[in-house]
Amino acid sequence: MDKDGSFSEWYNDILRLAGIVDVRYPVKGLYVWCPFGFKIRRYTYEILRDLLDSTGHKETYFPLLIPEQEFMKEAEHIKGFQDEVYWVTKGGLDDLDIPLALRPTSETAIYPIFKLWIRSHADLPILVYQIVNTFRYETKGTKPLIRNREISSFKEVHTAHESYEDAEEQVRKATEIYKSFFKRLCIPILISKRPDWDKFAGADYTIALDTIMPDGKTLQIGTIHNLKDNFARTFGITYEDKNGEQRYVNQTCYGISERCIAAMISIHGDDKGLVLPPEVAPVQIVIIPIIKKDHELQIIEKCESIKNRLRTRYRIELDKSDERPGAKYYKWELKGVPFRIEIGPRDIEKESVTISRRDKNEKVSVKEEDIEGWIEEESDKMVYDLYNKAEKEMFSRIIEYDSSEEIAIAQEVCREDKSDSSSQNHDSCNTSIDSKIDESYKIDKINKRYVYKTGWCGKESCGTEIEDKTGLKILGEIIDEEKAGRCVLCGDESKIKIYLAKTY
């Protein structure tokens, strides 16, 4: 596998070889989660559940099928989704009286019930979530875990509050929860406020979390929407306030899908296979006996006893198969097992074991009695290292522009990209940009695209022209980063900084 050579090929290979998903299901855009991949998914969503449960969110389940009349109530929402909704029109051999939409997202399934649940200020806030399959009839190219027609594990939160300010506060809390979540997956994120023409259909505004994938394109891995009272007005969700007056609730919703797993696999993986943070690794430790003649029984016994000691704390495997140790290393590295323990005659003599960490190229001799302590410490270090490596890598791909002269270069790069330029062309047109990047991270320039940071006056006309000229998308206004500057297009003074990127 050659991640830097062709990320796309590497991605497909790793999904197959590590047993994440099977792409051979006979409908475009639908995939099968294999047992190993499903375990990663389970542990990943356990983190999300923990974070939500401990911050006042309650898990629920609302039906998949949304009747047409509810789905069609919110005008903006329909516009945003009408091209990509699947419709159930038949039950058995009958035509249904009312077509039923497969939820693309659940506002229109949940809010008619919110209307029933909410009576007074004492019922607020409401914070519910569900982890469900949702559907988008994607006509563009599909890609496993990234652009599916069935998003099989969409986590969506829906909240209702007394005031717009309370909803804003919830947006901030959600941002913090999502930051914690991605930190635990060691995924660095860019947070921005999407431009108005790219916000969620029906929202007041949308905060988005993106990460940069190995091919330089950004992947949206989380969104948080302040819905204001837009849906409340449509669905008639009111409450009696402290003064006895009827008011509309203010709402937020925020979601994360299996794209979080796509990002985790892509960002940390290497040419040997998966690299997984211990918390989500289906197998956290593998023990490989290093069998030498005359010592077989003794070594296997030692391996068994260490395994039994560790199994109460860790998800652990002992590989007693007949393969050579090298073949075993290869197999378990592919699966992203964070720690490998080797035990041979020499280790037994020293009352030690040899441990290596998946993301490092070194073996360490650890005293038998110190294994748990060592693993504990190195687990933390591994999470720290994975995150920092990924964050460094991400920031090395972000270049700040100050002038339209520089935008011209970006345009050039994009045009080159579009005509599928050879690496040589790519290199030459990148020269002046590359000079901005810390040399130490210029490991590889093939496939290396950049995310650009620049000023924007905030006018939609300038925004769309910037997008048109560069062939890039405005991710949005960078949150908490106001700095005096100028719009890269019209030159007007502006405090708004934006990210510009190729996106998935």
Place this chain on the structure above:
Amino acid sequence: MDKDGSFSEWYNDILRLAGIVDVRYPVKGLYVWCPFGFKIRRYTYEILRDLLDSTGHKETYFPLLIPEQEFMKEAEHIKGFQDEVYWVTKGGLDDLDIPLALRPTSETAIYPIFKLWIRSHADLPILVYQIVNTFRYETKGTKPLIRNREISSFKEVHTAHESYEDAEEQVRKATEIYKSFFKRLCIPILISKRPDWDKFAGADYTIALDTIMPDGKTLQIGTIHNLKDNFARTFGITYEDKNGEQRYVNQTCYGISERCIAAMISIHGDDKGLVLPPEVAPVQIVIIPIIKKDHELQIIEKCESIKNRLRTRYRIELDKSDERPGAKYYKWELKGVPFRIEIGPRDIEKESVTISRRDKNEKVSVKEEDIEGWIEEESDKMVYDLYNKAEKEMFSRIIEYDSSEEIAIAQEVCREDKSDSSSQNHDSCNTSIDSKIDESYKIDKINKRYVYKTGWCGKESCGTEIEDKTGLKILGEIIDEEKAGRCVLCGDESKIKIYLAKTY
């Protein structure tokens, strides 16, 4: 709430009042899982997951949407499901080229992939499962958790084996797993082999688990199917055996749905509300401070300290609201909390607390330091008691027949039932049956229907005539209960015993 008066009303009331599901979703047969109900569901399915994970089953996820051509491959299967499948025919504004079925069950989604996964005997057995939403376009009356159009948490296992004998062995293992599962929910079960005309569409035979609901009707709460090589032949699932020959696999599948929760609620609940086994109770212990003047601070402090001590082991709530203790009892009894701890000035004096168990009408004074030990012990006793009470109740409702004279009585009962007889009529026609029942369980005869046990020669003609004449359904041959006897209809000698019942 009056469970014995009208079970159906009681059932709807308890679902609403305890916050299990909301039935007001605007499509027939689709329900919303409320936060409290969802927690019961989560803990219940955790038991199932544990049991499956520890017996070699691997969790997976297969797509919801099944293309028409795959769904239509197995002739028997189509016949069984064609009247109740939902079809997606539109994506966005386009008609789909190929209609997509919403899975009513996943054989036809999974087995094309089994064909790809299985090559040789070394790949066998395969045991996968998924917990997913499935759909049935029910035209009959729907009832929450019992007859849904969206079964939102269907657990389905699919296995493949080398031989028919291996598949039979798996059927036995599955039966044991299901027995353990229902034992932990304290639900007694009847196990029988469905008659051929009632087996799963495409199966060789079906083993079913039923329980008797409080209204005397049986509810199917689990099925286990031996599929033989029927689907393997349709989907071409072959493997190379040890001699290098290509053979068809033999398969089984087995499922459990949220009906298990309907049964648990119905069987254990009483007029005060839910009664939940501690393992699945969202709140296992509630602490109620018994405030007396001058002692308020001291009591609250004690309650807090006991709560903090117990919270690491139990899901616990301390109810500090302003309501009177009586109102609090009422509220938490409704929610089925297994243990209630009251702490008042007298308890503090004695360094004790007062504990009561939800299913018993007594209060016990327990020394503070003994709380954990007491709860531990009483949890086990409670599970034991709930199960035994339910089992005794179930067996008290099963009556054995030996003659066709007695069938006539059953017929009469059924006719009375159909014409919605008053309890008085009901009683009178039941007299000769009642005489067979241990007096101690004749607590209530209103709404009390019976399950009948009788002999059957095994001929379909006799079977259907028994069903026609009695208006009852043959659940199936009772497993592991062979006894010399006669067919209740034709009088031929037979070892087969069957259950006859009104069913959901």
